[in-house]
Amino acid sequence: MKMSVKGKAYVAGIWEHPLRYIPHRSTAQVHAQCAKGALEDAGLSFSDVDAYFCADDAPGYGAWSLADYMGLKLKHADSTRDGGSSYIVHAGHAAEAIAAGKCKVALITLAGRPLGSRAGLGEAAIRTESVVPQGSHGGVDEVPEAGFEGIWGYTTHNTYAMCAMRHMYEYGTTSEQLAWIKVAASHHAQWNEHARLRNVVSVEDVLESPMIADPLHRMDCCVTTDGGGALVVVAPEIAKSLKRPLVKVIGHGEALKGPRGGLDLDLTASAGVWSGQQAFTEAGITPTDIKYASIYDSFTITVLMELEDLGFCRKGEGGKFVADGNLISGVGKLPFNTDGGGLCNNHPDSRGGITKVIEAVRQARGEAHSKVQVPNCDLVIAHGTGGWLGTRHGAGTLIMERE
Amino acid sequence: MTDLESRPTKRSIPVPNQNLESKPFWDAAKDGRFLIKRCSACDKPHWYPRTMCPFCASTDTEWVESKGEGVIYAFSVMRRGTAPYAIGYVTLDEGVSLLTNFIDYDLDALEIGQRVRLKWSPTGQSNPPVFTFAPV
Numbered sequence A: 001m002k003m004s005v006k007g008k009a010y011v012a013g014i015w016e017h018p019l020r021y022i023p024h025r026s027t028a029q030v031h032a033q034c035a036k037g038a039l040e041d042a043g044l045s046f047s048d049v050d051a052y053f054c055a056d057d058a059p060g061y062g063a064w065s066l067a068d069y070m071g072l073k074l075k076h077a078d079s080t081r082d083g084g085s086s087y088i089v090h091a092g093h094a095a096e097a098i099a100a101g102k103c104k105v106a107l108i109t110l111a112g113r114p115l116g117s118r119a120g121l122g123e124a125a126i127r128t129e130s131v132v133p134q135g136s137h138g139g140v141d142e143v144p145e146a147g148f149e150g151i152w153g154y155t156t157h158n159t160y161a162m163c164a165m166r167h168m169y170e171y172g173t174t175s176e177q178l179a180w181i182k183v184a185a186s187h188h189a190q191w192n193e194h195a196r197l198r199n200v201v202s203v204e205d206v207l208e209s210p211m212i213a214d215p216l217h218r219m220d221c222c223v224t225t226d227g228g229g230a231l232v233v234v235a236p237e238i239a240k241s242l243k244r245p246l247v248k249v250i251g252h253g254e255a256l257k258g259p260r261g262g263l264d265l266d267l268t269a270s271a272g273v274w275s276g277q278q279a280f281t282e283a284g285i286t287p288t289d290i291k292y293a294s295i296y297d298s299f300t301i302t303v304l305m306e307l308e309d310l311g312f313c314r315k316g317e318g319g320k321f322v323a324d325g326n327l328i329s330g331v332g333k334l335p336f337n338t339d340g341g342g343l344c345n346n347h348p349d350s351r352g353g354i355t356k357v358i359e360a361v362r363q364a365r366g367e368a369h370s371k372v373q374v375p376n377c378d379l380v381i382a383h384g385t386g387g388w389l390g391t392r393h394g395a396g397t398l399i400m401e402r403e
Numbered sequence B: 001m002t003d004l005e006s007r008p009t010k011r012s013i014p015v016p017n018q019n020l021e022s023k024p025f026w027d028a029a030k031d032g033r034f035l036i037k038r039c040s041a042c043d044k045p046h047w048y049p050r051t052m053c054p055f056c057a058s059t060d061t062e063w064v065e066s067k068g069e070g071v072i073y074a075f076s077v078m079r080r081g082t083a084p085y086a087i088g089y090v091t092l093d094e095g096v097s098l099l100t101n102f103i104d105y106d107l108d109a110l111e112i113g114q115r116v117r118l119k120w121s122p123t124g125q126s127n128p129p130v131f132t133f134a135p136v
C-alpha cells in the first residue's frame, strides 16, 4: 500500500499574533508566545510537545536554540527552510512524521520583527558579529549561482515582476486583473481588527499607487509586518481526545523550481504545478471541491499564477478568473484569504505561510469572521510560494478536511 | 535615450563572487570572451556554467564561446531607490536564458522579444567585467 498522510494527522491548534509591530519583546519571546497560544487553542501544553518545526526566522542554529529556550523534550525536529512557504511544508512534514509513528504532538512556530527588532535597545542596537555559524565554509562564494545572478540587483519585487511581465506578454493578463486580487483581499481585511491595512480599495487605487518594479505597483505588494504564528499538528487519537473541531490533513505536496540550466525557462508557472498535483492526488479531490483557499499573496501575480498552477483555472486564464470579485467571500466562486492575506492583513517577517494555514483552519472550523465565513466549509487548501518566483522558489500545498 | 538622468548605469554592479568552478568564466571575461558550457554527452548548452551537465549528469562538459546575442525573455525596471535599473532574462541564440541587467537603453522602451547584444560593464580595477546587455 502506498504511504500517505491522508487522515493520519490533524491540525488541532492555531494562533496568530495580534500585533503587527512588536518593538518591546525579543524574537524568541514572540515564538514562545505564539507556541503557547496555539497549544492553549488545542488544549495542550508545552510538556505534550514531542516534535518541533521551525525555519530560519527562528533565532539560533536550526531548531536547537528555540527548542531549548522553550524547554521542549523532543523525539523529532525539522528546520526545513523553504522561505515563506516553510510552515505549510512543515505542516506536511509533521503529518508525515506522525504517520510514520515518530511523534504525536508537533509544534510549528514562526516569528520575526523586521520593523521593531532594534527598537528600545539604545546603543545595544549596534549589531555585533554573529557568533552562530551560518551556512557552510566559503559563504556566498560557494553558492553556485551567486556570481552569475547576485550581481544584478534581484529582489523579491523585481523577480516577481518579471513573472508578471512574461505572463502579460504570453496571455494578455492586465494590471487591472492583478488589481482585483488586492481589491478582494481588502474587502476581507476590513473585518479583521488586527489587519495592517483595513481600507477597502478599488482597482483604480491599485493602478494609481506608485510603480515599484514594472508592472507591479505598491498595492500589488504585500505588507511588511512584525508578528508570528504557530500550529499544533497531532495524531488522530490526540485530536479526538481534545475539545476542538476536527480538521484533518488529507493531502500535502511540495516542490522546488529554478531556471533549470536555462534551457526551458518558464516564468509563467510555479512549482505549485507539482506540489498542487501531489496534494490533490493524495486527497483524492479536485480543485472544484475546495470551498475556501488560502493562497500565498506576496504579490498579486503570485496569487494569479498559483491559482492557475493549482488547477482552479487553466494556465493563462488567471486574469479572467480573479476579476470582478471572484475571490471575495460571499460574492465570488472562490473565497480566498479571508483574513486579508499578506496583501492587507499580515506578512510576519516577510513569510506568509503560517497565516495561510491558520485562516484555512479557522474557515474549516467555522471560526472565521462572520462577515467572511464560508458556509459548510468542509474542504480547504493552504498553498504557499517561498523565495523568488523569478529565480528559485519552493512551493507547499496542504489540503484539509473538517470531519 | 530620453531620460539620461535615470540611466541605469548609475547602479554600480558589484564584483562577482567566484569559486574554483566559475573562475575560468571570469578569467575569460577579463579577456573579453563570453563563455557558456556545452555538454559533450547530450550536446545541450546550459547556464549558469557547471562542471556537471544539469540535463544528463555527464561531467564531460566544455567551455564554448557565445556570440552574446539574443532576445529579451522578460524584464522589470526597478523604480524604487535612487537609481532605476532594468533586470531581465535574455535568451541567447544558443538557446540558454540568463539573468542580466540592461544598459544604454531608454527606460520606458524595453520590450520582450527585443534583440540585445552583450556589452561588458567594468566592476573596477583588476576585477572582471560583467555581462550586461544593450539593445542592438
Ligand SMILES: [Zn+2]
Pocket: B039, B040, B041, B042, B043, B044, B053, B054, B055, B056, B057, B058
Ligand atoms: Zn548533458
